[in-house]
Amino acid sequence: MIKNNKKAQKNHILSLEDVSISYGKFEAVKNIFCNFKKGDITSLIGPSGCGKSTVLRSLNRMNDLIPNCSLKGTVLFDGTNIYDKRVDAVEVRRRIGMVFQQPNPFPKSIYENIAFGARINGFVGDMDDLVELSLKKAALWSECKDKLNDSGYSLSGGQQQRLCIARTIAIEPEIILMDEPCSALDPISTLKIEETMHELKKKYTIIIVTHNMQQALRVSDMTAFFNAIEYEDGDGGKVGYLAEFNSTKKIFSSPKEKITQEYISGKFG
Amino acid sequence: MNSLFYQKNSSRNIGDKVFTTLSLICVVISILPLIFLVTYILIKGGAQITPDLFTLEPNPPGDDLDAGGINPALIGTLIITSIASIISIPVGVGGGIYLAEYSKGGSFSRFIRFGVNVLAGVPSIIAGVFIYALIVSTKILFGSMYSGLAGGMALSILMLPTVIKTTDEGLKLVPNELRYASLGVGASMYTTILKITLPSAFRSIATGVVLGIARAAGETAPLIFTALFSYYYITGFGDLFYEMGSLSVLIYNFALEPYDAQNKLAWSASFILVLSILSVNIFLRILAALTEKTKRV
Numbered sequence: 001m002i003k004n005n006k007k008a009q010k011n012h013i014l015s016l017e018d019v020s021i022s023y024g025k026f027e028a029v030k031n032i033f034c035n036f037k038k039g040d041i042t043s044l045i046g047p048s049g050c051g052k053s054t055v056l057r058s059l060n061r062m063n064d065l066i067p068n069c070s071l072k073g074t075v076l077f078d079g080t081n082i083y084d085k086r087v088d089a090v091e092v093r094r095r096i097g098m099v100f101q102q103p104n105p106f107p108k109s110i111y112e113n114i115a116f117g118a119r120i121n122g123f124v125g126d127m128d129d130l131v132e133l134s135l136k137k138a139a140l141w142s143e144c145k146d147k148l149n150d151s152g153y154s155l156s157g158g159q160q161q162r163l164c165i166a167r168t169i170a171i172e173p174e175i176i177l178m179d180e181p182c183s184a185l186d187p188i189s190t191l192k193i194e195e196t197m198h199e200l201k202k203k204y205t206i207i208i209v210t211h212n213m214q215q216a217l218r219v220s221d222m223t224a225f226f227n228a229i230e231y232e233d234g235d236g237g238k239v240g241y242l243a244e245f246n247s248t249k250k251i252f253s254s255p256k257e258k259i260t261q262e263y264i265s266g267k268f269g
Numbered sequence: 270m271n272s273l274f275y276q277k278n279s280s281r282n283i284g285d286k287v288f289t290t291l292s293l294i295c296v297v298i299s300i301l302p303l304i305f306l307v308t309y310i311l312i313k314g315g316a317q318i319t320p321d322l323f324t325l326e327p328n329p330p331g332d333d334l335d336a337g338g339i340n341p342a343l344i345g346t347l348i349i350t351s352i353a354s355i356i357s358i359p360v361g362v363g364g365g366i367y368l369a370e371y372s373k374g375g376s377f378s379r380f381i382r383f384g385v386n387v388l389a390g391v392p393s394i395i396a397g398v399f400i401y402a403l404i405v406s407t408k409i410l411f412g413s414m415y416s417g418l419a420g421g422m423a424l425s426i427l428m429l430p431t432v433i434k435t436t437d438e439g440l441k442l443v444p445n446e447l448r449y450a451s452l453g454v455g456a457s458m459y460t461t462i463l464k465i466t467l468p469s470a471f472r473s474i475a476t477g478v479v480l481g482i483a484r485a486a487g488e489t490a491p492l493i494f495t496a497l498f499s500y501y502y503i504t505g506f507g508d509l510f511y512e513m514g515s516l517s518v519l520i521y522n523f524a525l526e527p528y529d530a531q532n533k534l535a536w537s538a539s540f541i542l543v544l545s546i547l548s549v550n551i552f553l554r555i556l557a558a559l560t561e562k563t564k565r566v
Contacts, residue, residue: 090452093452094454098453106451107469
């Protein structure tokens with residue numbers, strides 16, 4: 001088993017090693033060890049408040065923007081600890097893109113929404129091509145090719161979210177983080193985004209937080225189940241931990257932990 | 270059992286009517302001064318408007334037949350307000366950006382916010398006396414004493430808190446998701462602020478700036494100590510370093526003159542001042558409506 005791990009290590013694009021994240025004095029997640037494989041879709045599932053979104057945001061240093069948030073441990077990306085003092089968070093975010101829970105297009109045209117990220121990243125080349133390609137990859141091209149100059153807000157919620165995905169693709173990141181990208185969308189838009197993810201998988205590594213276990217089952221290769229337990233000193237606060245991490249198939253068919261079994265069968269959460 | 274129909278004479282319904290009427294009366298009383306003031310100025314001042322008013326120098330009091338025009342004061346007000354804007358808009362917007370975007374809500378930014386509120390409450394005459402002591406009496410500006418430049422500086426002190434506060438508040442209204450989106454595609458803080466947050470907050474910042482300008486343009490007290498007054502045309506750049514007339518000081522000076530011609534001139538200056546501040550406000554509203562429309566295409 002250990003041997004296997006060593007072999008596979010080359011494929012690990014992102015590794016969490018003993019990561020604990022706190023908001024002020026309050027510890028949100030504790031002692032996370034986790035390896036994300038290149039080219040996989042990994043989903044993070046678990047009950048509310050178990051810290052899965054916190055973990056996701058820590059992967060491209062989005063937590064820096066939340067006051068009082070601090071991280072202990074190492075997050076290795078490409079062999080570099082992204083929490084090293086010498087690392088530039090802006091550079092990290094250029095290589096690890098993020099799609100948020102609420103669709104948040106810029107108050108600009110559809111075209112500009114995509115061109116913005118590329119331009120500030122020093123893109124040289126045909127911008128029209130890039131916009132077309134990104135929209136095609138996000139499966140939005142056919143719906144908006146005739147109104148590229150319309151505002152991003154003129155699109156429906158599902159289209160806006162795919163625009164946000166296209167915007168992220170346009171900067172050619174290595175990893176795309178998605179924080180419950182479908183929670184604000186209807187089932188049909190959700191299905192379209194999932195199809196998009198299957199397309200994207202060919203080129204990108206995707207890590208997705210989802211509340212929807214069916215979605216985790218449909219889209220992901222690996223699944224990490226997070227749970228929260230009460231503090232040992234028992235003052236009622238909860239701290240999140242990684243309960244089980246395995247291939248999606250195993251998590252949903254034969255979980256090792258009893259708590260995972262209970263969660264996926266809907267006994268709590 | 271009470272009937273379900275409306276009871277005109279029940280104490281509850283009478284009380285309701287009384288309070289509705291009372292608050293209506295209060296709102297009418299509070300709007301009356303504005304209506305009377307504007308109509309009075311429009312009637313008194315509007316009658317005096319002639320082309321000469323805009324082109325001539327004011328005549329010294331005493332010649333009761335013809336008071337001349339308000340050209341130097343009109344241009345002076347434009348220049349002094351522009352100087353105040355040139356100083357306070359960049360500083361104010363920059364300060365507002367720091368407070369809203371960079372500061373983390375620590376004791377330093379709390380102190381700055383408190384200071385800005387205090388500055389906003391400083392009586393305008395104090396700003397005038399301050400610049401008088403700092404610049405006019407020390408002749409620090411190339412030996413000049415009373416000058417349009419000093420006047421602009423005094424007004425910029427009054428504009429500054431308004432600009433900082435509206436920038437700060439306008440930026441805070443921009444949803445955080447928008448910042449995350451920009452930072453998430455690898456933009457730096459600087460690009461995010463310049464390209465995403467500032468444009469989104471443009472409307473509220475512009476409103477604050479115009480409110481600040483409108484307040485500054487009408488101030489008298491700070492200018493009496495700094496720019497003083499001048500009867501003569503502004504002819505060149507060098508005039509910045511000498512006494513400069515302004516509409517508000519012209520009104521102050523001439524309204525108190527015993528001569529009818531000067532009084533009339535003061536009225537027409539009031540008319541121009543009120544009208545220009547009003548039109549700037551209306552222009553801003555139109556501009557805001559237009560930008561709103563294009564944003565939501």
